[in-house]
Amino acid sequence: MFQEISQSSIPAFFGKRRPAPLRTCRLDTETRQVVLHVVGTFLKANLYRSAPPSSKFFSVKCTSTVQYSISPSPQETSHLAPIPLSGNSVLLISMSRASQYENDSKLSVQYYGQNKDLLGKAVLHLTAVEISLDVDADRDGIVEKNNPNKGSWKWGPNGHGAILLVNCDSERTYGKKPDAEQDYISKVSDLKDMSAMVLRTRGPAKLPEGYKLTMHISQGDAESVRVFRSRSSDVVNNTMSKLYNYFVKDYPLVLSSEVLSQEVPYLGGVAEMRFYVEGLRFPDKDFDGLISINLSLLEPICTGLPETPIFTDKVVFRVAPWIMTPNTLQPVEVFVCSTRDNYQFLKGMRNLVAKSGYKLKICHESVNRGDRWMQDELEFGYIDSPHHRFPVVLDSPRDGDLRDFPYDELLGPDFGYVTRVAHKKDVSSLDSFGNLEVSPPVSVNGKNYPMGRIIIGVAFPTATKGRNMTKVVQDFLWAQKVQEPIALFSDWLLVGHVDEFMTFVPAPDRKHFRLLLASPDAGYKLFRGLKNYGHGEARLFEGLKDEKPRTVDDILDDDHLQAENNYVQSCIDWNRDVLKRELGLDDEDIIDLPILFKLVEDEDTGEYRAVAYYPDMVNMIVLGKNLGIPKPFGPKVNGRCALEAEMCSLMEGLGLSCTFIDDFASYHKLLGEVHCGSNVLREPFNFKWWNLEM
Structure with a gap:
């Protein structure tokens, strides 16, 4: 009518x-x-x-x-x-x-x-x-219906847009590989690593003849995403869905790099069809992290001619970045290696970790094959979304004898793995992850970095030659966006790692942390004070096997050593200025530690580069308020090491407790220290990365 x-x-x-x-x-x-x-x-x-x-x-x-x-x-x-x-x-x-x-x-x-x-x-x-293709565009963990902002992405607390995790963990414990490397769902538990997407329809029992729905992605996005469908959700409130969920065959692949477009059923009446979207790769130089998925309604023209799209709904996801955790976050588990010669180091670490109340994971020699540098092989981080988060280890391209540990021992259910492969000729010592750190949260000239800033070491900006962190790793770090990197000058060091001259510790005031910097000037000031008080004959390295003791007077009379440390101090001061500028620090936010260096010849280049003269106290492990510090074997005054006393005085003012660990023979002599030989998995930030103002 x-x-x-x-x-x-x-x-x-x-x-x-x-x-x-x-x-x-x-x-x-x-x-x-x-x-x-x-x-x-x-x-x-x-x-x-x-x-x-x-x-x-x-x-x-x-x-x-x-x-x-x-x-x-x-x-x-x-x-x-x-x-x-x-x-x-x-x-x-x-x-x-x-x-x-x-x-x-x-x-x-x-x-x-x-x-x-x-x-x-x-x-x-x-x-x-x-017809509505829906995602969690308001980031509350619920797939709401037809959010007007579902087709775009915006940063900030008032932003919008759905979030996608890279499915880089492994539900399998035997013959394992990252789940993203297989184009099927092996266990239903894998679905929690994916983002839900719902197709909601309402209408007659069937579409008019020839009309159909199709889901599609672009060729460019296909390398970064897969979409699976749940057959068990084909009927709203299906009482059998829980039973069906036990069968992985009920999650057919819809879209992939091989299938860019596929018809999806129209169910009729009031219906919901659930999809699971899987991220396959992290943001990088060639991928901004944004992915679009489209659903189109196709209209028939006549037999033999292609259908015409008459309606398209689009949703946009951003792949969650890999996020590093600074020393100020709560530890979860400490990782160290056991070797035939590091008994004293392990004893000290066991005591420290037990006192601190955290778990200790020891990688035995059958796995590490004599490679003790746990910090250099890997860096812990995590990925996060409104519906799920889990830790992800970044595997360094150094590929020492510990190279299998991140994959074989850490990759598993809800523990992800990512690496960047570089040409062997491009990899240097600066690609070990003692050269990769992150600051606590900072504010710089009105710009907030609530998740801190990544810190790497490179060659001096004006150098025509020198070692640098390999480009594929730098590109990866920059592409994550949420912890904008800072490049420091570290090529002056023989090993070349930023953790040899800097670290961060928690503090109760100011910015809630302090930057600790190695300082030859502070070292000489301490030794001159000892001499002035009549302790010039006090000896360093006393009692150490195969190590010739040196007196305070010996050090102060060594003009060549003084000149070398003047050079080192100039290098550290250059970095100090960069850190103050890039992290918004004042001098009151920085503590200088009394550490001396010496220059040795680099066998590969013939150039002279710096190593720590005695155990490098800045190269420490931070476990809450407990610090594990390389035992410096400094000059003793009234039976106590003057370097340890100075360190305790500086740290105890911040409410921090110092434990000195003997790493001299097993680490220091091999050009590393406590931090180089350990690693810490930490709790993630409370702050959600998608709330960052960009």
Whole structure:
């Protein structure tokens, strides 16, 4: 049954937060048109183009389920009177709710001649459906219906956009590999590492003949994402879904690098179809982390010709970045290696970790094969989303004898793995992760870094040659965005790691941390004070096997050593200025530690570079308020090491407890210290990375 509808009775559709999609619809006075309409969109029909020759007027009738408006708005005296037809007369058609049956709504346009005689009639048979491809665009862990911001991504606490985890853990414990490397779901537990996406539809039991739904991604995005479908959610509130979830065959692959487009079922009635979106790779130089997934409704033209998309819904995800954890975050587990010669070191570490109340994981020699440098092989971080998070280890390209440990021992359920492969010729000592640190949260010139800033060491900016962290690792770190890196000058060191001259410790005041810097000047100041108080004969290295003791006087009288330390101090001061500028620090935020260096010849280049003269106390492990510090074997005054006493005095003012660990023979002599030989898995930030203002 048709009824006349006046212009004033048309609901206002253009007040929505996002523009309603508009598509052109043909009118035909010779053949009835069957049209599938998507609720929330508009059909636009050019009235003049479809009018019979000599048409001067038109009128519109429709069923009550259809709304329309006419442009330009007619100056009618009665809503029953024919409307003058002009060359730009346009009809906008919409339906506000889904149809119960196919073709249950109609709209007709009658065309009249000069004398109001009927010349022709165009009829549209309309079926309305609701289609919404939905994601967790407001980041609350719930896939809401048709969020107006689901098709874009915005940073910040008032931002929007869905988040995707890289599925880089392994549900398998035997023959394991990262889950992202297999194009099927081996265990239903793997679904929690993916982001939910829901296709919601409402309409008749089936679509008109030839219409279909298809999901598709671009070739560029296909390398970064996979989509699986859950058959068990094909019926809303299906009581059997829990049972079906035990069968992985109920999660067929929909989209991948091999399948860019695939038809998905239209279920009829009120229905939801659940999909699981899997991230395959982290942001990097060639990937900004944004991924779009599209759902299109296709309209048939005729047999043998391709269908035409008449409606597309789009959702956007951002892949979660890999995030490092600074010393100020709570420890979870400490990792060290056991070797045939590091008994004293292990004894000290066991006592420290037990006192601190954390777990200790010892990598035995059958796994480490004599490689003791746990810090250099890997860096702990994590990934986070509103629905799930887990730790992820970044494996260094150094590939020493510990190279299998991150993959074989750490990769597992809810423990991810990522690495960057570099050409062997490009890898140097600066690619070990003692050369990769991160600051606590800072604010710099009004810009907040609530997750701190990554710190790496490189060659001096003006150097024509020198060692650098390999480009693939630097590109990866920069691409994560949330912890904007700072490059320091570390190539002056023989090993070349930033942890040889700096670290961070928690503090109760100011910025809630202090930057600790190695300082030859502080070392000489301490030794001169000892001499002035009559302790010039006090000896360093006393009692150490195969180590010749040296007195305070010996050190102060060594002009060559003084010159070398003047050079080292200038290098550290250059970095000090960079850190103050890039982290927004004042001198009160920095503590200088009394540490001396010496220059030795680099066998590979013949150049002279610095190593610590005695155990490098800045190269420590931070476990809450407990510090594990290399035992310096400094000059003793009244039975106590003067270097240890100074260190305790500086740290205890911050409420920190110092434990000195003997690493002299097993680490210091091999050009490393406590931090180099250990690693700490820490709790993640409370701050959510997607709330960062960019």
